[in-house]
Amino acid sequence: MSKAALRQATREALANTSVCSALGKFADNYVIAREQAYRHKDFEGLRREVARIKREAAERMEELAIQFSREATRRGATVFRAATAQDAREYIARLAKSKDIKTIVKSKSMASEEIHLNEYLKEQGLEAVETDLGEWIIQLACQRPSHMVMPAIHMSRNEVAEIFSREIKEPVEPDISSMVKLARRELRKKFLSSWMGISGANIAVAETGTIVMVTNEGNGRLTTTLPPVHVIIVGLEKLVPRFTDIVPILEVLPRSATAQHITTYVTMITGAVPAVDPNGNYHEQKELHIILLDNGRTRMAGDPVFREALQCVRCAACLNVCPIYQLVGGVFGDVYTGGIGTVLTAFFTDPQKAQQVQNLCLGCERCRDYCSGNIDLPGLIGELRRRTVEKEGMSYVQRVIFEKVLVNRRVFHKLLKAASRLQKPFTREGKIRHLPLFLAGLTEGRSLPAIAEIPFRERVDKLPRPGRVVDRVAFFSGCLVDFVYPGIGESVAKVLASLGFEMLCPEGQTCCGYPARQVGLTNSFTELARQNIAAFENINARYVLTACPTCAEALKFLYPQLLADDPVWSKRARWLAEKVTDFSSFVFAHREKLVPFMIPLKQKVTYHDSCHLKRRLRVTGEPRQLLIDAGAELVEMTPAALCCGFGGSYSIKFPELSRSVLDRKLQAVLGSGAEVVALDCPGCQMQISGGLDHERRPIRVMHTAEILASCIAGTVQVQDGKNN
């Protein structure tokens, strides 16, 4: 898929409002229902346990495969090891033909989707009927499932009625209950006449040769019981060592997938059991074939980074909470969709497609919080990008921007100053409403703030200072504060001054490097990390403070990770990481000293949780308490914890997606009735204030530092990006 084709596909998906609203509505309810399902359960403990079991299984994959084969064979199954998709497909077709079987019933199996089994069987003159209601609808519509757990979530009842009418050649009313009855009636005929059933598996136990399947409709039970020949396709990653390992997986899977405590049916098959064929003959042991599918899994298990993806239990929670998936559905992926889909696609189905799709990830990190297998999905997607760039290279222009400009502090800063002058003709009231040429995408539905005439770095000499210095704090400004929102930096200085802290701004600091990482340029990222570490080493300060959570994440978590293998730099990176804290947490820790000086704000304020602050730094309560201390009337927006859609260069690459995510955010903001949106991230500030400005909504967007500064007695004019 080309870049252009991907953009086209995302546009079409966005235009399809029924997909967006079905997924969006489901997603909002999902979070609440899931919360309920986990009441009295220790999700963190459970997922750590799942991760431990699956990690062990990934490390011992081959050994477990051998053990499983031995045990299942002992219990009467025939186990076939399929190295590739083609091996698996051919095995099944051969088996069916050898028995003169024409019709096959299938219960839902992602592995069979992965190997494109249905198309292949069709080419071979065999009919495979999907029996899961959603899958059947999709099959009749000649589509592909758009969700791992709810394949037909993108369709309306009217569409389903049309599809059914075509199938049974009679008009069908769009009434859900009668359509379900119709499916029962039609599919029952298939079940009763089929000689072969194909199913997937959720867990395969090496110790006992047991296959575990979870379903709600009961089609899985019929598929595995009625036909006298049963084929199970199971990916090697479904193996676990022990029978008792089933427990934590069964506890998280339904809860995370559909917020059920357990699915209606959990079926555990250990070896071949009796069957009665369509002619009524009793078979002591049915024919049970288990296909252990590799198709990239061994390669994944051998990869020190991507092995982690094998911890996935396919609960689809990562899709359910992903803001991009909610907008574009199945476009975000291939057979497997969403964040995990991107990774699996790279290894199991279509590496080319994965390369395009990986860019759809906005990096909001929400999926990581919900993952039942405790997988760092955003990290894995980042690694995919890095490898892609390493292999395929990057466009000349991008290379120049990152490798020549960004890592060269002087050139980079000069360029931004020049931009500040050049933008003049496009600026109105401090906002850029139309940008020329290649930046045009940036202003689609969103105004941008202008680049400051005087960057923060040139204002350092005039910053407020404390009367009596109790300690020194070094400030990492980051690009946005430095060049777009210098007012935030000044506010930070004012708040710190009132607490008795002197603010130092090391000159050698530069961009934190996150954008370089985002596009997969690790070398540039490393270079910037070293520059920044060196810049702060020379400063004698107890803390390093930043007013941007993305910068904080880079300094605190990513630098030590990035430089872990470098004997000299890893120590220096850890030294810096330990000193780093975000603005709100720091002030929160010293707030008793602040409160007495504050003039109550007396405004309705709603707080926007920035993804990186909430999910990486785990800061949510601190800024809220500070706002309350400042006398604000805090009103929460619903849904809470929604990404603003900024995602750095993402907003340039996928302006429509960025804008659509922002729209949901703006609705939440407006719904709260607040006069001010408070936040702790200049990137979100740019995005949200841009959106509100574009809609001409008179709601101010302010960094917590700006709000606190404005409440401190003897206040200067509040800077909100308009008048700098």
Add this chain to the structure above:
Amino acid sequence: MALNKELLPDRNRNLEQLYEEFVTRARALGTEVYRVSDLAKARELVVKLVREMGARKVALAESPLVTALDLAAAVAGAGAEVTGGNPRERAGAADLGISSFEMAIAETGTLVQDATEIDQRLVSMLPPAHLAVVSTRRLVGTLMEAIYSLAARGQIPGYLAFISGPSRTADIERVLTIGVHGPGRVVVIFIDEGGCAGE
């Protein structure tokens, strides 16, 4: 979640509490739950339920408990007929299937059955309604207890069925609909005394 002692089978665990918990969970899933003191009462209840459901044809999956209850006589007593033929015909023609279960899990409202025998499976799959009988003493607290006690048996049964409520789907517009491929109605009778026949 290391092996938590509190979660392991505790024989002294209050059966009444487990039962209450089961009832709450199972009813939330749409299962109808009854409890009787002994086999005779159970038989009476079966007669009453078969009548109430208006079931004309009933499929039975043989088991020691089903035999002890003399369900064939009970079905006849309710004016219904026990289906015959091969197992597919027996289950396929019935409007109610009756089978016995080995275990019930309070936490999730789940019934557990060794369904290795084809009759057991078909009777709980094909008819539109399913009646389960189980000994009250076979209630366990959690899924974990159930799995650990199965693991402790050594040999895992060929086909284990965990059933929690009637068959359901939400595949069209996320609207919950009951009874798609499996039974739309699930009834369970807990039997306090004599319910472990054949142990």
